[in-house]
Amino acid sequence: MDDRRIVELMGVESSERDVGWLQQALQSAVELEFATLPVYLSGMWSIQDQSGEVYDLVNSVVLEEMLHMGLACNMMRAIGSTPQIVAPAYPCGLPGGVRPGLEVYLAGLSPVTVQMYMQIEMPEHPVAAEAEAYPTIGAFYDAILAAFEALSPPLSPTGQLAASFSVEVPDPPGPDKTIQEPLKPVQSLADVQQAITTIKDQGEGTSLSPDAPEFGGELAHYYRFGEIYHGRKLVPTDGEWQWTGDPVEFPPCYPVAKVPAGGYPNLPASQAFDAAFGQLVAHLESAWGAGGQSELDQAIGVMFSLYNLAQPLITMPLPQGGGNYGPDFVPASQAR
Numbered sequence: 306m307d308d309r310r311i312v313e314l315m316g317v318e319s320s321e322r323d324v325g326w327l328q329q330a331l332q333s334a335v336e337l338e339f340a341t342l343p344v345y346l347s348g349m350w351s352i353q354d355q356s357g358e359v360y361d362l363v364n365s366v367v368l369e370e371m372l373h374m375g376l377a378c379n380m381m382r383a384i385g386s387t388p389q390i391v392a393p394a395y396p397c398g399l400p401g402g403v404r405p406g407l408e409v410y411l412a413g414l415s416p417v418t419v420q421m422y423m424q425i426e427m428p429e430h431p432v433a434a435e436a437e438a439y440p441t442i443g444a445f446y447d448a449i450l451a452a453f454e455a456l457s458p459p460l461s462p463t464g465q466l467a468a469s470f471s472v473e474v475p476d477p478p479g480p481d482k483t484i485q486e487p488l489k490p491v492q493s494l495a496d497v498q499q500a501i502t503t504i505k506d507q508g509e510g511t512s513l514s515p516d517a518p519e520f521g522g523e524l525a526h527y528y529r530f531g532e533i534y535h536g537r538k539l540v541p542t543d544g545e546w547q548w549t550g551d552p553v554e555f556p557p558c559y560p561v562a563k564v565p566a567g568g569y570p571n572l573p574a575s576q577a578f579d580a581a582f583g584q585l586v587a588h589l590e591s592a593w594g595a596g597g598q599s600e601l602d603q604a605i606g607v608m609f610s611l612y613n614l615a616q617p618l619i620t621m622p623l624p625q626g627g628g629n630y631g632p633d634f635v636p637a638s639q640a641r
Contacts, residue, residue: 311337311401311445322452328386330449331377335388336400337442338374341425342367343395343634344409348422350615351413351561351631359556362529363414369507369526371608375468375488376500378593380449382464383491390590392582392636395564399425403442411631413561413619419534426508426527443505450501453494460497465490466592466601559619561631568633574621575633578614581607583636 311333317326349363378388393400396410404424412418428443468488491497508526524532528539531548538550569575588596588604611632618630 311403312405315445315448319448319451319455322448322455324384324456324458327384327449327452327456327458328381330445330452331381331384331386332388333401334377334445334449335374335381336391336393337403338370338377339390340393340397340400340409341370342374343392343411343632344425345370345422346611346615347411347561347564347631347634348414348418350612351558351619353557353559355612357556358553359414359533362533365523366526366529372488373504373508375466376491376504379465379488379491380497380500382593383460383462383497384458385461387464388590388593390586392586392634394566395634396566401445403445411564411634413629413631414556414558416534416555419530422530423527423534426525426530428525428527442508446501446505450498453497457494460492460494462490462492464593464597466598468601468605560628561619562623562628564631564633568635569618569630570635572618572630574614574617575630576637578611578618578632579635580637581611581614582632582634585611586636 310329314326314330314333345363345367349360349367352360352363354360381388391400393409396408398404399407399409404427407421407424409421409425427441466488467490489496491500506525507523524539532538532553533555535548536553536555537548538553539546539548540550541547542549568579585604585607588600588607592598592600592604615632618632621630622628623630
């Protein structure tokens with residue numbers, strides 16, 4: 306994986322962005338979306354009681370990141386390319402170099418890791434923070450959409466997949482909002498536009514509003530993580546959005562330490578987890594290859610079984626102190 310690929314692609318003149326450019330850009334998008342999943346899962350799984358407002362906030366983001374990766378994969382298949390599912394070697398930079406200087410790592414949920422999550426999801430125009438001068442994920446997706454619009458390539462349904470995710474978004478004091486997140490084939494330019502709008506509005510929140518009316522008014526990921534970090538709901542106050550609303554209580558978490566480079570290769574519990582994670586990666590790659598829908602269904606099943614394999618690690622103290630073990634997300638087939 307070329308950690309500079311997205312930055313280099315963004316440096317190509319718009320007039321020179323051909324279908325080959327678009328294929329490379331979408332592959333980078335797949336890698337970027339997949340890279341966030343282990344990071345957020347490590348935090349979510351460290352919550353001692355796998356329920357509650359903060360758990361639901363993180364879980365909703367995880368499910369939407371799965372959707373975003375699927376949309377990027379479908380867009381790749383639509384233009385005749387097959388996605389590769391690449392697992393990063395944590396700790397690392399964010400794939401593609403879109404956030405220079407940001408180290409992404411695996412650890413339990415804490416104010417420090419939640420702040421890292423916010424840095425990953427930093428929008429182009431944050432309504433409750435200062436913007437920074439570097440290409441954002443949202444700007445990258447804008448470039449992908451502009452290339453689709455300029456090239457208008459033929460779009461094929463062959464190899465594209467469908468799935469549905471039910472996301473519970475906390476909305477106190479009322480009941481939680483249940484939002485159905487469909488993964489659908491991309492068959493027209495309008496479908497491409499909708500897919501990228503979904504990724505941007507849900508994920509990085511690139512509009513000047515932190516919520517997305519077309520998705521039930523749910524907050525974008527940056528702002529959901531901000532509620533956890535600040536311990537308050539994001540509300541409009543005196544004409545500005547501020548984290549000054551109702552309290553958001555930080556839950557008790559297992560003290561999962563930062564997973565070192567290479568993980569824990571000699572630990573049986575880690576080996577068992579990595580074997581299953583390797584199956585997940587293989588199923589996902591096969592799903593958008595020759596395997597089709599049944600492979601995606603198997604991948605989703607493995608994904609939701611990983612917590613039970615991670616739990617023995619999360620609850621096991623490191624022998625030298627300093628916290629607990631955690632899943633290292635090293636596919637069993639990948640050299641350490």
